[in-house]
Amino acid sequence: xxxxxxxxxxxxxxxxxxxxxxxxxxxxxxxxxxxxxxxxxxxxxxxxxxxxxxxxxxxxxxxxxxxxxxxxxxxxxxxxxxxxxxxxxxxxxxxxxxxxxxxxxxxxxxxxxxxxxxxxxxxxxxxxxxxxxxxxxxxxxxxxxxxxxxxxxxxxxxxxxxxxxxxxxxxxxxxxxxxxxxxxxxxxxxxxxxxxxxxxxxxxxxxxxxxxxxxxxxxxxxxxxxxxxxxxxxxxxxxxxxxxxxxxxxxxxxxxxxxxxxxxxxxxxxxxxxxxxxxxxxxxxxxxxxxxxxxxxxxxxxxxxxxxxxxxxxxxxxxxxxxxxxxxxxxxxxxxxxxxxxxxxxxxxxxxxxxxxxxxxxxxxxxxxxxxxxxxxxxxxxxxxxxxxxxxxxxxxxxxxxxxxxxxxxxxxxxxxxxxxxxxxxxxxxxxxxxxxxxxxxxxxxxxxxxxxxxxxxxxxx
Numbered sequence: 077x078x079x080x081x082x083x084x085x086x087x088x089x090x091x092x093x094x095x096x097x098x099x100x101x102x103x104x105x106x107x108x109x110x111x112x113x114x115x116x117x118x119x120x121x122x123x124x125x126x127x128x129x130x131x132x133x134x135x136x137x138x139x140x141x142x143x144x145x146x147x148x149x150x151x152x153x154x155x156x157x158x159x160x161x162x163x164x165x166x167x168x169x170x171x172x173x174x175x176x177x178x179x180x181x182x183x184x185x186x187x188x189x190x191x192x193x194x195x196x197x198x199x200x201x202x203x204x205x206x207x208x209x210x211x212x213x214x215x216x217x218x219x220x221x222x223x224x225x226x227x228x229x230x231x232x233x234x235x236x237x238x239x240x241x242x243x244x245x246x247x248x249x250x251x252x253x254x255x256x257x258x259x260x261x262x263x264x265x266x267x268x269x270x271x272x273x274x275x276x277x278x279x280x281x282x283x284x285x286x287x288x289x290x291x292x293x294x295x296x297x298x299x300x301x302x303x304x305x306x307x308x309x310x311x312x313x314x315x316x317x318x319x320x321x322x323x324x325x326x327x328x329x330x331x332x333x334x335x336x337x338x339x340x341x342x343x344x345x346x347x348x349x350x351x352x353x354x355x356x357x358x359x360x361x362x363x364x365x366x367x368x369x370x371x372x373x374x375x376x377x378x379x380x381x382x383x384x385x386x387x388x389x390x391x392x393x394x395x396x397x398x399x400x401x402x403x404x405x406x407x408x409x410x411x412x413x414x415x416x417x418x419x420x421x422x423x424x425x426x427x428x429x430x431x432x433x434x435x436x437x438x439x440x441x442x443x444x445x446x447x448x449x450x451x452x453x454x455x456x457x458x459x460x461x462x463x464x465x466x467x468x469x470x471x472x473x474x475x476x477x478x479x480x481x482x483x484x485x486x487x488x489x490x491x492x493x494x495x496x497x498x499x500x501x502x503x504x505x506x507x508x509x510x511x512x513x514x515x516x517x518x519x520x521x522x523x524x525x526x527x528x529x530x531x532x533x534x535x536x537x538x
Contacts, residue, residue, distance in 0.1 A: 199397025209390025
């Protein structure tokens with residue numbers, strides 16, 4: 077080759093190299109802009125500075141606008157729509173769905189490359205290397221990781237449903253306590269009026285010396301005890317009203333119109349025992365534990381498959397400065413000498429056993445609680461059945477005592493004793509009715525009675 081031709085070639089190399097560099101840079105910029113085009117963007121979301129709770133039930137989402145008395149189904153619906161804790165808990169569903177999306181994504185392939193500009197020597201070209209590879213182990217464990225994420229997302233939904241169900245149970249108990257407590261408060265208020273009237277008369281008689289203080293002392297003590305019980309009931313009802321308002325997302329002093337009385341359902345032990353036999357398919361917390369167990373089983377399978385050493389498969393090509401080109405498959409893998417994923421497998425197995433034991437304990441506890449409640453409710457219903465027939469006679473005696481006292485046939489002291497005795501029986505009946513209703517609410521909560529079929533997964537108890 078002549079010296080002039082060599083000189084022209086040497087002069088052209090920088091131009092050629094610069095052109096290839098510009099093309100490479102432009103290509104990389106285009107690939108980067110294409111990838112960034114599908115990326116998410118960030119926008120700040122500042123926290124609220126103040127939250128004002130409504131002071132009117134009508135301002136709640138889904139509330140009736142006519143101000144009527146709220147029955148129990150309406151209150152339950154309002155709680156599900158407006159309870160602040162449930163609203164914040166439902167954000168877990170979106171997070172679980174995002175985790176399931178992440179677990180199902182294929183691993184990105186890796187691309188590598190380099191350019192070696194000719195600086196000196198006998199070469200006449202720019203050297204370069206290029207290649208791509210894919211993580212094979214990530215592909216092997218992809219299926220169990222997807223199954224684990226899917227089961228975990230379903231577990232979150234079941235846990236949220238259980239939280240909603242427990243909130244409904246709290247609302248039912250509060251409504252029972254408030255309705256029956258108001259009935260009891262009205263009765264105790266009337267009793268206090270009669271006792272106060274008798275105390276005034278007795279105090280006047282003691283002051284005049286007509287009645288010995290020792291003889292009047294039991295009446296004063298009874299009136300003081302009745303006042304203490306009434307004050308305790310008022311404080312309890314106020315606290316329960318505040319709890320109900322909080323569950324509804326209302327201000328504490330909001331007036332809530334509740335029913336005047338609640339109907340006691342008939343006893344049906346056969347239905348309860350039949351429902352208890354398949355409780356693990358209906359109660360959300362047990363369903364959540366089953367789904368959590370399924371997720372852990374998939375996690376354990378993924379950990380076992382991850383014993384396969386880190387393995388990447390791809391293709392690489394290169395050119396040296398003398399334009400010699402090579403190409404072929406490339407393999408990269410770890411030597412499983414020290415770490416064979418045995419720690420992760422041991423953790424996964426221990427967690428699986430823990431979930432299994434927790435599920436068995438929860439299931440056993442549920443059946444034990446149901447059996448105990450059946451026994452307790454049978455006793456409360458029997459006591460109520462024995463007490464109710466005696467109420468008409470006690471009310472009749474109180475009415476006759478009222479007539480006799482108005483006619484001057486009996487003294488105020490005897491009249492109040494008969495009246496208080498009748499009202500004590502009525503108060504005992506209200507207390508027993510409240511106990512039966514509370515036990516029924518607890519039973520429905522334990523059994524998941526009325527639970528909507530919102531979990532289509534066909535879960536199998538481990």
